[in-house]
Amino acid sequence: MAGRLLSGCGRAAAVPRALPAAPGLCPRRGCGEAAALRAMGFSEEQARRLLGLQPRLGPQRREAAAAQLLLLGLSAEAALGLLERSPRLLRMPTEQLQERAGELRRLGLDGGQLQRAVSRCPQLFTLPRRRMAAAVRLLRERCLFTAEQLREVLGTCPAVLLEEPRLLHHHFQYAYFRMGVQQKEMVKARLFRMPFAELRNRHIFLERRGLYQTPHKGQTQTSNPKLKDILQLPEKDFLASLAHSTPEEYEVFKKLLAREEKEEEGEEEDRDVLYAEEDEDVDSKGSKRAQE
Amino acid sequence: MSYSLQLKDLWPSVRLGLLCEQKYGALLNNFSPVDHVTQELELLNATDFVSEAPRKAQRWQRGATAEEAGRGESRAQEGSGEGRTVMRAETMTQAEMSPPLRASISSNIKCYTFPRGDITRFRPARPDSLGLLDYYLMDAASLLPVLALDVQPDDFVLDLCAAPGGKTLALLQTGVCGHLAANDVSLSRTKRLYHILHSYVPKEIRETVSVTSYDGRDWGQLGGGTFHKVLVDVPCTTDRHSVMEEDNNIFHKRRTKERQMLPMLQLQLLMAGILATKPGGEVVYSTCSLSPLQNEHVIERAVEIAETEFNISIHVEDLSHFRTLFQDTFSFFSDCRLGELVLPHLTANFGPMYFCKLRRM
Numbered sequence: 302m303a304g305r306l307l308s309g310c311g312r313a314a315a316v317p318r319a320l321p322a323a324p325g326l327c328p329r330r331g332c333g334e335a336a337a338l339r340a341m342g343f344s345e346e347q348a349r350r351l352l353g354l355q356p357r358l359g360p361q362r363r364e365a366a367a368a369q370l371l372l373l374g375l376s377a378e379a380a381l382g383l384l385e386r387s388p389r390l391l392r393m394p395t396e397q398l399q400e401r402a403g404e405l406r407r408l409g410l411d412g413g414q415l416q417r418a419v420s421r422c423p424q425l426f427t428l429p430r431r432r433m434a435a436a437v438r439l440l441r442e443r444c445l446f447t448a449e450q451l452r453e454v455l456g457t458c459p460a461v462l463l464e465e466p467r468l469l470h471h472h473f474q475y476a477y478f479r480m481g482v483q484q485k486e487m488v489k490a491r492l493f494r495m496p497f498a499e500l501r502n503r504h505i506f507l508e509r510r511g512l513y514q515t516p517h518k519g520q521t522q523t524s525n526p527k528l529k530d531i532l533q534l535p536e537k538d539f540l541a542s543l544a545h546s547t548p549e550e551y552e553v554f555k556k557l558l559a560r561e562e563k564e565e566e567g568e569e570e571d572r573d574v575l576y577a578e579e580d581e582d583v584d585s586k587g588s589k590r591a592q593e
Numbered sequence: 594m595s596y597s598l599q600l601k602d603l604w605p606s607v608r609l610g611l612l613c614e615q616k617y618g619a620l621l622n623n624f625s626p627v628d629h630v631t632q633e634l635e636l637l638n639a640t641d642f643v644s645e646a647p648r649k650a651q652r653w654q655r656g657a658t659a660e661e662a663g664r665g666e667s668r669a670q671e672g673s674g675e676g677r678t679v680m681r682a683e684t685m686t687q688a689e690m691s692p693p694l695r696a697s698i699s700s701n702i703k704c705y706t707f708p709r710g711d712i713t714r715f716r717p718a719r720p721d722s723l724g725l726l727d728y729y730l731m732d733a734a735s736l737l738p739v740l741a742l743d744v745q746p747d748d749f750v751l752d753l754c755a756a757p758g759g760k761t762l763a764l765l766q767t768g769v770c771g772h773l774a775a776n777d778v779s780l781s782r783t784k785r786l787y788h789i790l791h792s793y794v795p796k797e798i799r800e801t802v803s804v805t806s807y808d809g810r811d812w813g814q815l816g817g818g819t820f821h822k823v824l825v826d827v828p829c830t831t832d833r834h835s836v837m838e839e840d841n842n843i844f845h846k847r848r849t850k851e852r853q854m855l856p857m858l859q860l861q862l863l864m865a866g867i868l869a870t871k872p873g874g875e876v877v878y879s880t881c882s883l884s885p886l887q888n889e890h891v892i893e894r895a896v897e898i899a900e901t902e903f904n905i906s907i908h909v910e911d912l913s914h915f916r917t918l919f920q921d922t923f924s925f926f927s928d929c930r931l932g933e934l935v936l937p938h939l940t941a942n943f944g945p946m947y948f949c950k951l952r953r954m
Contacts, residue, residue: 509612510605511595545605553710553939557613560712 334360341367342377351381355391365395373402374416387423401426408437409452410459418459425459436462436469444473450488458493472497480504481516482528490528502555503531507544594836594844596883603926603936607883607945610937611836618642618733618943619715620759621703622793623766625725631703637713639705642733642922643740650918700740701768706733706922709940726792731759734923734935734946738824738879739763741912741950747771748821753809753866756782758789760826760879765794765802774820776805776812810861813868821874825866827859829880829887832945833937856886863895867905870953875910878932879948888947889931896951910950 338348341364351367370380370390384390390398402415405425410418419425425433440446440461446454454461461469476482476492492500507513507526516523526543540546597604619634621627621641631641705728707713718726739760744750746769755761756777764770777783783806790799807815809825830852835844844852859880866876878895880887892909899905912933916925924938932949 506609509609511597511608512605545602549710550606550609550939553712554609554613556712557939561614 334363337364338367341371343367343381344377347377347381351384354384354388358391362395363391366391366393366398369395369398369402370419373419374412375420379416379420383420383423387427389427390423393426398426404430404433405455408455409448410455414456418455422459422463424463428463432466433462435466436464439466439470440473443470444477444484446484446488450484453488454493457488457491461493464493468497469493472500475501475504476528479515480513480528481520481523481525486528490532492528492532495532500532502558503539503544505558506546506551506554507531510544510546512544594832599883599885600926600936606938607936608836610939610942611833611945613939613942614712615732615833615937616706616712616942617715617730618736619705619728620731620736620763620766621705621728622726623701623703623768624793624795624798625721625723625727627703627727630727631705634705637707638711639707639713639715641703642706642919643700643702643704643736646918646922649921700743702736702740702763702766704733704736709921723795725795729759729762729789729793732881732943732946734943735759735881736763737915737919737923737933737935737946738826738877738948739767741915741948742822742824742875742877744769744822749819750774751812751820751823751866751869752776753812753823753825753862753869754778754827755804756786758786760824761786761802762789762793764824765798770801773802774805775802776807776809778806778808780806810858810865812865815869817868818871820869821871823866823870823874823876824879825863825876826879827862827887828855829859829882830855830884832882832884856891859887859891860894860898863891864898867895867899867907867951867953868903872953874953876951876953877948878951879946881945882947883934883936883945888934888949889929892931892949892951899953906954908952908954910952912948912950 334352335345335348337360338351339345343351351363354363366384367380370383371377375383402419405415405418437451440451440454441448464472472493473487475497476487477484482490482492504513508515513525514523516525530543531539534543536551537548540548540551544551595604596607600607619639621630705715715728715730718728718730720726742750742764744764744767748770749772750764750770751774752761752764753776755775756779758775761773761775764773775786777786783804786804790802790804794802830844863876863878866878870876878892882888896907896909899907909931915933916927919925922941923943924936924941926934926936929947932947935944935946937944
């Protein structure tokens with residue numbers, strides 16, 4: 302199928318390259334490209350929209366990118382939507398798109414999962430390979446998710462690959478050590494779907510209310526609320542059924558916690574500055590003596 | 594430490610309050626020019642809860658009576674009493690007000706707090722041209738025992754466990770103490786008391802205060818029946834600090850004995866306070882603990898012992914009006930057998946503060 306698609310571009314190549322290809326200006330170009338796109342499955346309207354994206358771009362690129370997405374199984378509308386949200390994809394070489402799709406498949410994302418992941422997170426294509434490899438390594442080697450678990454994590458929270466590995470690790474460690482949750486539960490609860498700050502707010506709120514306790518070493522049974530409920534309940538329900546509290550109380554709590562955080566950070570910074578200043582003093586004294 | 598048995602559904606919110614930053618009130622220093630400070634604080638949206646409360650209460654009262662009058666008017670022309678009711682509500686005389694209402698109005702104490710849910714902090718206190726500080730930051734709930742004491746002009750007042758001195762300072766702010774005896778057994782804490790007096794109170798007023806370091810339990814023998822008003826703000830488990838502090842926590846096993854001896858000490862101090870009161874005089878007992886063992890039980894035992902051992906009859910005064918009066922500022926527990934209890938709650942993170950008023954008959 303790819304071959305057929307690529308041969309369609311041949312017609313458009315007849316257009317003189319000296320002129321900028323403005324949409325609608327050169328009817329022959331427009332007709333040729335639009336026809337090629339329609340042959341791939343785009344409607345007239347969709348083709349028009351697609352042509353409107355990055356008009357300076359050569360038709361080969363445009364069609365190749367669209368083709369790759371269709372090959373992944375995305376519908377015409379979904380592929381178009383993705384390209385509209387992430388025009389960068391259009392400029393990526395086809396090989397790169399193919400390669401990335403392959404990598405994601407090897408990680409266990411396939412079919413519908415891959416489609417959904419890519420639709421939700423177009424940056425999965427543009428993410429530098431080293432970054433992606435680092436995130437995967439972290440999840441497998443440091444966080445000790447099994448390959449199966451990793452697959453499920455990527456399927457449900459593909460944005461995990463986009464996270465800065467240090468923050469991702471911190472997020473994991475918080476759930477593992479501070480909340481005493483194992484990998485299995487993290488996967489089921491879709492841990493990485495919720496931003497870390499929100500998780501922390503909800504957890505510490507429960508903890509200070511006496512409703513969540515970090516399990517002791519070796520403790521297997523706890524009466525803690527399930528991570529799934531903590532993460533997946535909408536705020537209103539979380540407050541009512543899990544925390545037994547009110548929105549008013551939670552709002553004040555979030556403000557107080559944010560202030561606590563800020564001041565702790567400030568203290569750490571002050572300590573660093575203090576030590577830095579001391580070093581300077583020693584240096585200046587030393588150099589002064591040398592001068593004397 | 595868990596008060597879930599006693600507080601039931603309220604405990605999670607109280608625990609949360611104890612573990613988060615507490616809220617402060619700014620007790621204005623009446624010995625320093627206050628106008629620019631009140632302006633500054635009001636611009637920040639803080640209000641003096643002590644004077645606000647009676648104003649609100651009057652409005653509620655007026656609202657309630659006007660409602661009744663309104664209903665009355667529809668039954669109309671029956672009696673001219675209806676019309677009078679509305680007018681009377683607008684000008685409530687002092688005599689008609691509940692005692693706490695009167696007390697807070699006439700106390701001269703001014704304390705600013707930020708509204709419910711507002712977590713703004715006060716700036717540190719600043720000295721005026723004479724070197725006296727403009728306000729004292731404290732847990733606003735600590736003022737309630739002082740307001741309950743309702744010091745009258747020229748009263749002889751005893752503050753039995755005065756250090757570090759917040760409540761002592763508040764007593765002086767009423768401006769009507771005839772003489773104030775401020776005592777504390779701890780010399781080091783008494784130093785702080787001196788410091789506070791020097792930072793806030795001019796010399797001529799300081800001279801009306803006598804600071805002593807006796808064991809408060811001995812006071813019964815030292816000055817029996819000499820005071821009109823006695824404040825017994827006893828050492829307690831200071832729940833707010835205990836719940837956070839790991840190292841020297843009074844709830845640790847090795848401090849169990851100390852903790853169990855506390856109610857005994859508290860009882861002895863209260864007895865001494867009662868003995869130091871004139872007949873007809875009043876005692877306010879207060880703690881910053883949630884524990885009934887340190888609160889109601891001590892009161893009950895003291896009343897019993899006063900009766901059986903000393904032939905002194907004690908009447909426990911009703912302070913329930915405080916709950917209504919100050920409900921916008923504090924979160925009160927509604928199920929105290931005796932006395933009143935301010936519960937920490939994130940929207941009003943003052944307390945814990947337990948207080949109970951006794952009259953020596």
